[in-house]
Amino acid sequence: MTMTQPARTALDERVEHVDVLIVGAGISGIGAAYHLRERFPDRSLVVLDALESHGGTWWTHQYPGVRSDSDLFTFGYRFKPWRGPSIATSAEILHYLGEVISENGLDAYIRHQHRVTAASWSTEDRRWTVEVTRGETGEELTFTTDFLWMCQGYYRHDQGYTPQWPGVDRFGGDVVHPQKWPADLDLTGKQVVVIGSGATAATLIPAIADSAAHVTMLQRSPTFFYARPKTHDLAVQLRALDVPEDWTHEILRRAYIAELNELTRISAESPDLAREFLIESMRPQLPPDVDIDKHFNPTYRPWQQRIAVLPDGDMFTAMREGKASVVTDTIETFTETGIRLSSGEELQADVVVTATGFDLSVFGDIAFTVDGEPVDFAQTVTYRGLMFTGLPNLAYVFGYFRHSWTLRADLISDFVCRLLAHMEQKGASMVVPQLRPEDAGMPLGPWVDPENFNPGYLARSMHLMPKQGDREPWTHLHEYAEEKDLLPAADLDDGTLVYR
Template identity: 60%
Template sequence: MATAARAVAPQSAAAEHFDVLIVGAGISGVGAAYHLTRQCPDLSFAVLEAKDTFGGTWVTHRYPGVRSDSDLYTFGYRFKPWVGNPIASAGEILDYMGEVIAENDLGRHIRYGHRIERAAWSSAAARWTLTVTRNDTGETFEITAGFLWMCQGYYRHEQGYTPDWPGLGDYRGRVVHPQSWPADLDYKGKRVVVIGSGATAATLVPAIAGDCAHVTLLQRSPTYFLPAKNANDLADQLRALEVDESWIHEITRRKILADQEEFCRRAVEEPEAVTAELLGAARLFLDEETVRRHFTPRYRPWQQRVAFIPDGDLFQGIAAGKASVVTDEIEGFTATGIRLKSGAVLEADIVITATGFNLSVLGDIAFTVDGRPVTFGDTVTYRGMMATGLPNMVWIMGYFRASWTLRVDLVADFVCRLLTHMRAKGAAKVEVRLRPEDADMPLLPFIDGENFNPGYLTRGLHLMPKRGDKPEWQHNQDYWRERKELPAIDLDDGAFVYS
């Protein structure tokens, strides 16, 4: 695993100032740092990371088999070729990120173990003041910045979401959330129940099935899975022809994105046909009754993420009898297992709650603007990047139906263009405001539930900014539109107010 740039940077001095502060050294923050060095090389910046290393979600999650559920040709950066299998382990992704940091000398900009407690904007000073605590010393101090780039992700790393089931306190076995996987967990020869039906559960079950006495996937309702081999024929063919890796990366990336665009279109316009194809793929591994009872969702494809399972490993484990699946609702816990609403009881030595995330808005940092506390849910989003009432700040919220990192690159281009535009105008401050023509625009939840409705988002929707019914006042979740729209944004449009 690449380790260059993992050492904690020198202690920050009080009132140290930067042109830009990037919050988070995960896939978004590392990408942001790269683009700043290339597109705005004369700007000073630092990356503040609460953890003691880079990687974000790939450091938080340490459960067996943890891997990407997006292909690395698109989850990887556009500027750094990916040369491995499309679906990669956490370790492989960390190696890749470590190479980006080392090759571009980004480590000197990253301050590990720096947790931001508060962020205060002053219009008089035209800057953000961040109150920061160092993990190793407990020292608290201030850092100021002209611009804040929020790359902290969207969920609370410290604690995953576990429902408060009746009787949970009576259960004598061990309850584990994948987000807080204990190093001493011994599941060999044990009866294990994994609660959940998303990508985490689909990864965990086949990874531990060979060591458990038995593992049961318990789901409230089915989800869509896409089984396919963990290889890309086009990339392999190009490598056999000794094509340069940068060309392979770009060609393969474009082909995957074109195929995904078509799949998303068909999921909306031809949902019955797409459903039939996905269920047909499941039938290659499983009998008809299992597919009907446990792998036929109630919603159309892509209203929630379609989980990729490389080589159909989840289905193979079920077909081989190493794992089983139960579709039912939990009535409560007993001392030795889980009682279901059907009346059945699942005995379990270990229960793994792959039940999702707790949404974290802006890293749970307390924001104020000119002394007034900011309630993010009362703001209106500008293309899912900026928010009304929050000057000199951009945040990254990626895509649900395409790789998160695709938006990292697009937003980075926008931020660098905006910073350059501000300097050309002599502006120290920029914020987005509703224009006169937006006065009667209806304000709606951040995303339409008919478009996308995962549990973590619907539970925390009240925390997210509002959206309008115009393209510029919403995050449309459509990479294929945004790759043309974001570069074409008119930075002198009335939505941008400079001073």
């Protein structure tokens, strides 16, 4: 019999027990719930989310122009065709996620405005006890679960990262972080300085350039940009031929994966060639007087940080039309009317937008304990980047840096469902990753190798994250090309997962 609502325990009506508890109703949590319902329709399930509605990032980010930085054929789920343009707005993505929820009846399992504050594992009881605060009233609830699936994302939604600059208090204009964009902010005729040059800045600048008097992108160091069509030519051709949408979705999905695999390969094996390709692709789209080496040639190698996508080259168009410009310098101080740079130049500003990134949230800032002992994730070793030594019956979704997040979320869903089925077959109520004797002395490295990927939000928080080893399955791979074959074939009985 399919259960549409979780049952309450007989021991305590105030405690709700479910077979699987998912934390987060963004793209990871919705996907996890779909896969679990498909594979185990008789298992009880609840999805808890702290926000007022589904979508995670796409719900909280409401700054002008907010859109995807990945193509939707791979950022969308493999099980639901994407029918829109390759690069989509947040509204389009939220609509797509809403369709997944409604078409599969997932709304029966999602509890909004339920913030998880603590999770404690009991080996004796073989379950997690999860403490939750509900809504604005702060009502405290308790859930228990046999398996905890962390899909809460990787950064704090309630605050962004803003460096401390001298003189900010005396600035006479508005200082705004994109994560906290005021609904009533009017930029018409304003001089706007956007600090930062990552994906957020690249999204925001063309969206406000037409209304603002001028937008200046102020960056400490350059970023690689890649202009590409908002809609892939192949998608246009296939749809013109009335090819079924699920075929189009799969063909475009494979095309984007192959393209990104090749760029990733070249960036690793021939970084100078990749650099030349990216710079030369930017050159004809920029104003002829722009110093490309100064403003668009980063010191890091291609793909050591994320390449910012510009649909139809929109930010470059704003620069060619004189509506936006770029300055590469460091900030000496804010003044009453703008920002004075280390070079002595002063940028006049009515509004300063701090597109300076976000703060990493280590496992949702939830207080974890195992058998009464607090968990320090920095002292754990990851199992394939999705489980951790010493933490039983817990899985964690952390997507790809270069490929779309959802590609890994789907792979992890497959793995977790396979693991749950394997536990059932073995009659096991508990599984925990554990180093084998031959693994005990292996070298440990950071969650992410900075030589591979080193954006600021990771560098600031790496000391809080789990470690990885130098061999499988204690590594955290970051490339879909490797994991798409490795994860489905992972041996669940190789001695690294201990069942009880």
